[in-house]
Amino acid sequence: MLAAAAMLGLVLVSSQAVAPQEVPVLKANLGGDCSADFMVRGGDGQPVYNATIHVRVRYGFMSVKRSDLEIGTNADGKARVEGLPSKAKPLTYDVHKGDAKASVTQDVADMCHGAFDVPLK
Secondary structure (H helix, E strand, O other): OHHHHHHHHHHHHHHOOOOOOOOOEEEOOOOOOEEEEEEEEOOOOOEOOOOEEEEEEEEOHHHOEEEEEEEEOOOOOEEEEEEEOOOEOOEEEEEEEOOEEEEEEEOOOOOOEEEEEEEOO
16 A cells, blocks of 8 residues: 555656746847857757857947857756847857867858757767
């Protein structure tokens, strides 16, 4: 009887869905409505917590204005950057966690709302 109750407790705990974490959002407010969504995975395909995503945005007349942006991923390996300018030089996002690194490029003129699945190596 006690074993059945313990088994029922395990079944109930395992059947409850884990609530997804809120995706961290960096609002750049650089005069545009472009965005970039990231899903960072490790070499094993699992989401990477607290991976750092860095980008230097060069925008404005003759790309004189510059802004360095940085955000970390949540436990699901996700992050989002909003408010990117629609006219800027191509953006190269450098993603790293420890010794593992990767980079992805977004040309906001061609792809204003980018979604990137980034495998760290």
